[in-house]
Every structure is written in C-alpha cells, then in structure tokens.
Amino acid sequence: MGARRACAPMVAGALLIVYVLWGSTYLGIRVAIETVPPMLMGAFRFLVAGGALYLATRWTGGAGSRPTRRQWLAALVAGGLMLGGGNGGVIWAEQHLPSGLVALIVALVPLWMTLIAHFTGSERLSWTVMAGVILGLAGVAILAAPSLGAPGDALAFAVVICGSMAWAAGSVFASRANMPRRPLVGVAMQMLAGAAVLLVVATAGGELGRVHLDRVSGRSIAALGYLIVFGSLIAFSAYAWLLRNAKPSLVSTYAFVNPAIALVLGWLVLGERITAQTLAGGGVILVAVALIVSGRSLRVARPVAPHLASPRGRGEEAA
16 A cells, blocks of 8 residues: 555546547547558558557567467457557447547447456445446447437447447456566567458458559548557556556546547547537446446456456466
C-alpha cells in the first residue's frame, strides 16, 4: 500500500494518458481512413508501432530474450483475434457508424469475456454479473434499434459486435498463452501478428490497388501518426506500467471513460450527432460494465485494453 501511495501522482498521470489517448483513438481512426484504405491503415499502424517496440525491447533484453516458435504462434492467435478481428472490425465499421457509437459498442468487451469464462468453466456467474450481462444486452438493443432499417448500418453494427467478441476471445487466450515474460515483447509480437492479418485482409479486399498517395490528405497522415505514436506506443506503455503499479479495479476504469471521451470528440471535431437514444443505450451499457467488473471473481484475468493486446504472459505476477 505504501508504494502505491508514494506513486499516486504517477498513477493519476498514467490513468489520464490512457483515458485521453485511448479515448481519442476512435476519432483518429475515423480521420485516418478518410483517404487511406482502412485495413491497410491498420496494418501500417501496427507494423510500425510493433516493429519499433519489438526492436527496442529486444535491444534492451539481451540474447536470452529471443521468443520461441511456440510463443510466436501464440502471438499470431492472440494478435489475429484482437488486432486483426477486434481492431479490424472497429476500423471497418467506422466507415459507416459514428466513432462515438463504435466506442460504446466496444465497451462490451468485459461482457463477452465474462460469458467466455463462464462457458469454458473457469468462472461461475454471480447474480450481480448476470444482471450486468442482461443490462449490457439491453443496451445493445437500444443502440442497434436505429440501425435496423439501414442494411449498411446494421452490418457495421454486427461487425463491431463480432469484433468485440474476437477481442474478448483473444484476450482470454493471451492471458493463458505461453508468451514472453517481458510484457512489452509479447505486445510487440502481437502487434506484428495483427499487422500481418490485416495486411492479408487488405490484399484480399483489393485495397493495394486503391492506394493513391497523391490523394492521401495531410489530415489522414497526421491521424495515422497520432495512432502510432500516442495511441499505440505512449498510451500502451502507460497501461503496462499501471498493471504493475495500480489495482486492477482502478485500471479497468478506462472502460467507462474511453467511450465518453470518444463521444465528445466525435461531436466536437466531426460533428457527430449524440441522440437521446445513444445516451440512453450508452448509459445502460456503462452501468452493465460497472456491474460486471465489480462482480467478477478475482481469479479472472486483468482488464484488456480495446486497442492493444494484453501484456500479461504465463507466469507473470499480478500487481
């Protein structure tokens, strides 16, 4: 406890970084894909961020830090699910849905993680968690209602939900997989794996033929740079530090703050409408997440961020 009191200002500063920077990544994604093909944008983001982080961690880790083939395979599964499926779903859906609405849907990740833990037999649902699950599904129904009449919007809504499920599955897998003990090494590997998956999807979707550098705006380039430096490298470093210096319940509060920041930034910068239905559905979801986070067993893995892979590896000590 003394150590935590001593670094309270640092904890507050790191939380502020995670709150603001991760909350702003939804806006960054929306601006970046204005003139850059979406899946290629995601692939480039994680290739650059993951490559830089991997080189830095390997440089400082010595000869014994080389990942094994099994660890690379685990990183491929985790990174493919979280960054390829989860973040890829967010990127694709933001072509059709407001960024703030997408952020609210992604806030459901703890719900899907809870259901996965229950159906795999690793956790029993308490009454509090069950109430949170029911409320969460009700919140989804409220948010989805306006999209049901527009096929494109309905598909985008479904893609985000499936993407958040993929992120949850990848998070559960990553928390149990054989990954390097140094957390940032594992994260860098998962970023590189996610970049590879997104590049395959981009190629299959014909995005390579739609790249026209003369049409890429300075605004999109700035947003992509922001996502790489601030959204990936700086924010995640703060998050990884928090996992070892703050209570998990405190770290998990990003799940409530990020959607609110995304909503406000989408409204201020992009003029996205915030309807009464959005506020109602979003409020129900955030209450549901609060019930789930507070009611889950302490045996459940740490909270996992909505834009980067879990830094925990097998045998890592819980802070």
